[in-house]
Each structure stands twice: as C-alpha cells, then as structure tokens.
Amino acid sequence: MAQYWLMKSEPDDVSVDDALAAPKSTVPWTGVRGYQARNFMRDVMRIDDGVLFYHSSCAEPGIVGIARVASTPYPDPTQFDPSSPYFDPDSKKESPRWTLVDVQVLKKTRNLTLPEMRSIPELADMVVLKKGNRLSITPVEPKHWRFITRLLGA
Template sequence: MNYWLFKSEPDDYSLLDLKNDKNSTVRWDGIRNYQARNLLRDEIKVGDQVLFYHSSCKNIGVAGTAKVVSSPYPDPLQFNPESKYYDPKSKPESPRWVSLDIQYQQEFIKFVPLALIKATKALEEMVLVKRGRLSIQPVTEAEWNIIMKMAKLV
C-alpha cells in the first residue's frame, strides 16, 4: 500500500462533497498535468490511501482521508466537447488522460493546515512542502503517520 495527497478546491469539490456522494465514492477526473497523470496511470493502486487536501481557499490543508477503489481508466471528460477537460488530441483508441475512483474514509478531528505542515521539521522533505504545486503527490508512510498524529487520529 502507498500513500498519496490529492488536491481539490473545496468550492469545486470538498471532502464533505465526497462524504455526501452516493456510496461516498467518486471518479477522480480532470487531471491535465502529465506528471500527475503518470502517477495515476502507473503508480497509484487499489487500496492506496489518500490525504484529501483543500487548496486555493481560505483554509488550506488536509481535511481527511480517502482510499483508491479502482484501477485507472480513460477519463471520459477528455472525449466530451462540452467539458472544460475536453482534449481534441485524445482519441478513444489512444486516450491521453486517466481517472480512477476514490472512496471517502474519514474527516479529520482536527484539520491540518498547510502552515502547520510547513512548520513541522519532520515534514520538511514532503513533496507538498518542497514542490507544492502538483495536484497529486506521493506521501511517505512516515509523513502519513505524522499527519495522522496532527489530526489526532493516532
């Protein structure tokens, strides 16, 4: 099992939205960054754990967790001309973009703000701290455990 951080703007889709979705499962789609796409396609596996991160909002940080419940599959939005994620260069026989399904696990007892993560010496090598812009990022088991302690879940 591996650990990941998935970013979402809560005005678009929040942890609460995931929790309230039917079966608390949703397709994670619309990824249009090749590095993030490669992680979805090649690295992330069913059963992997996800830190659900709220970005581009007043309270930036980790709100809770989810888990990966499907293998990657072609992102259907890339084929829809009415979608903002439409890619005219992508073809059904050779899709460029993938999505997968995640399922709600838990909301943190204590929201873990980015400022606290950045101020924690043990997290100074975390991808979020060093190269924070990527929408999907690997998280080490040690980093995961520290975030869980910050959230008062361990």
C-alpha cells in the same frame, strides 16, 4: 505494499463533503491534466493506497480528509466532453490521453492547514511543502502518513 498519496482538489469542484455525500463516499478524480500526476494514477497507484484529501485554491488550503484509492485507472470521461473545462480535443476514445482513479473518503478531519504543516519539523521534507511544487498529486512517505494520520486521529 501500500503507498500513500496527497491528492489536491479545489473544493468548488469536489470537496471532501461532496465526496462523503457521493454513493459509497467515492468520486472519480477527474480533470487531472498534468502528465506526472496522470502517470502516478495510471502506472503506480493501487486499490487501497492511502490518500490525504487536500483542498487547494481556497481560503485555507490543507488536508481535510483521509481516503483510499478505490479503483484501477480508467479513462477520464471529461476529456471527451466538449462542455467540460477539462475537454481535450486531441484525446481520442481509442487512445485516451487522460486517466483517473476513484477515491473513497474514509474520514473527514479538521483542516491541517498548509501553514500548520510548514510549522511541523517532522513534515519539512514532504513533497507538497517543497518550493515551487504545483503537482496535484504527490507521493507521501510512510513516516509522513503515520505522523499525519496520528495527528488527525485517523
């Protein structure tokens, strides 16, 4: 059974437009350095799971695209690159600490902003809207996926 996710990206790192411009509109989801988000990618995500592509740390955070998980998990190469801001000197190639999945953008949407999401009663219990939530990847309930994709015409 398909699962659904909200995955945050800073548009200065990888925007929905960057992903659409990439070969097959697919990008590796590099740089995740939170254990819970890593565990979602490593242990739970499956190819074809739905993804709400979310821009964070920008003027108007919000959902800007519909995507899908496009690969099985594999080691994040940025953890081994000393020139990367995501370098982890304690991670070893024979036992990598950080994994990623590839994400393929299927459709760019209008920005469903965080304030707009907060104003919609049907979305009130979404994980991303809970006080104190800072996770870069959160599960999305099927009812929220259906509501949001309908709202965005996806």
